[in-house]
Amino acid sequence: MRAIVNVYLKEGVLDPQGKAIAHALDSLGFGELVKGVRVGKQMVLELNSTDEASAKIEVEKMCETLLANTVIEDYTIEF
Amino acid sequence: MRVAVLRFPGTNCELDTHYAFAQLGADVEIVWHNEQKLPEGIDLVVLAGGFSYGDYLRSGAIARFSPIMKAVVEYANEGNFVLGICNGFQILTEIGLLPGALKRNNNLHFISKFQTIKVINNDNRFLSQCNTQEILTIPIAHADGNYYIDSEGLKEIESNGQVLLRYCDSNGEPLAINGSLNAIAGVCNKNKNVFGLMPHPERAIEDILGSMDGKKMLEGFMN
Numbered sequence: 313m314r315a316i317v318n319v320y321l322k323e324g325v326l327d328p329q330g331k332a333i334a335h336a337l338d339s340l341g342f343g344e345l346v347k348g349v350r351v352g353k354q355m356v357l358e359l360n361s362t363d364e365a366s367a368k369i370e371v372e373k374m375c376e377t378l379l380a381n382t383v384i385e386d387y388t389i390e391f
Numbered sequence: 392m393r394v395a396v397l398r399f400p401g402t403n404c405e406l407d408t409h410y411a412f413a414q415l416g417a418d419v420e421i422v423w424h425n426e427q428k429l430p431e432g433i434d435l436v437v438l439a440g441g442f443s444y445g446d447y448l449r450s451g452a453i454a455r456f457s458p459i460m461k462a463v464v465e466y467a468n469e470g471n472f473v474l475g476i477c478n479g480f481q482i483l484t485e486i487g488l489l490p491g492a493l494k495r496n497n498n499l500h501f502i503s504k505f506q507t508i509k510v511i512n513n514d515n516r517f518l519s520q521c522n523t524q525e526i527l528t529i530p531i532a533h534a535d536g537n538y539y540i541d542s543e544g545l546k547e548i549e550s551n552g553q554v555l556l557r558y559c560d561s562n563g564e565p566l567a568i569n570g571s572l573n574a575i576a577g578v579c580n581k582n583k584n585v586f587g588l589m590p591h592p593e594r595a596i597e598d599i600l601g602s603m604d605g606k607k608m609l610e611g612f613m614n
Contacts, residue, residue: 321494325539328497328570353448378456381449381485383492384539 313359315371316390319380320352327351355379364391392417392613393433397463397479399424399454404440404476404593411593411605412437415613424457435472435612436463438479440532440591450493450535451481460486472516472612473585477533480577480587489580489587490548491540496533497570503532505601506568508576508590509559512552515583519611526563527556527604529590531576536589538571538578545572553579556588 321327329351337346357374361367371389380387394417398405409419420430429436443454454460460482467473467488475483483489496502510518510525521527540548548554556577558568565574569589577588592605 325494326497326570328495328499328537332499378448378452381452381492383484383541384494 313361313364313367313391315357315359315367317355317357317371317375317379318352318388318390319355319375319385320350320387321384322386325384367391392435393430394419394435394437394612395422395429395433396420396437396439397422397424397459398439399441399443399457399482401443401445402439402441402478404478404591407591408437408439408476408593411596411609414596415606415609417613422459424454424459426459427462429459429462429466435474436466438463438473438475438482439593440477440479443478443482446478446535449481449485451478451483451485454478454482455486464488467580467585470582470584474517474612475585475587476591476593477536477589480589481535483585483587488585489578490544490553491538491575491578493535493589494537494539494570495535496537497567499534501532501534502536502569504530506531506590507559507561507563507566508556509563509565511554511557514552515555515579515586515611517579517586517611518555518608519614520607521611524563526559526561527608528595528602529592529605529608530594530602531568531590533569533589536569536571536576538575538589540572548578549573551581553581553583555579555586556590
């Protein structure tokens with residue numbers, strides 16, 4: 313089974329990379345369409361498990377301790 | 392005075408830090424991150440600058456799980472002195488010994504230059520040899536020095552006197568060099584025994600280096 317973890321800076325925490333990309337898109341002529349950009353990280357975890365419920369609890373622990381810094385980042389977990 | 396300087400894979404300022412404290416007369420030991428214990432009888436632990444674990448995931452995020460860090464947390468919680476410089480500061484925020492976090496610089500650049508910084512609070516051991524409002528010139532060299540903390544936390548560290556240093560211009564006015572909230576360049580914990588800063592005092596200890604202001608900072612620990 314595979315778990316996909318996405319980590320983003322929290323809403324309200326300025327994302328300098330996202331801002332730079334939005335600026336570049338604007339200069340390419342996409343400015344009217346693109347309201348904002350946020351940059352994140354995606355980690356794909358190959359798991360030795362078929363039990364999504366119990367795996368989710370473990371992956372949450374991984375996010376809280378290592379994969380995200382919850383002072384500045386939020387995360388999502390997908391299977 | 393005995394100082395332990397930690398070395399993680401990717402640390403690159405441990406020898407400069409060793410040299411700086413040795414020049415001040417300290418007995419300095421470099422400690423490998425895989426050690427379980429700190430040397431007996433040390434007075435200060437320094438987490439030196441560099442790129443521990445290649446800054447993978449986030450700066451300092453992986454180093455905080457090195458075996459030695461358990462001993463450092465215990466040592467800090469007993470009220471002993473811990474100093475984190477640059478990457479060391481990032482590790483101390485990641486492990487929760489210091490409040491806040493360090494994000495990518497607002498301009499996305501690695502900033503490497505001499506920078507003026509202002510002493511905000513000197514009622515602590517680290518800056519005891521500096522005057523408040525004093526302007527120091529210290530090198531900075533970082534890509535992730537953009538200090539962030541939520542608004543409640545910011546109020547708390549400001550009112551507790553935990554803000555040690557701010558980036559400033561030559562007149563002492565706060566300077567948005569990397570996006571840090573309130574131009575914060577260094578903080579300490581509530582108990583004022585754990586210190587972290589992005590500038591490199593160990594690189595400003597001799598005339599030939601262009602500044603001796605860093606010596607004045609490190610000397611605080613020597614008394």
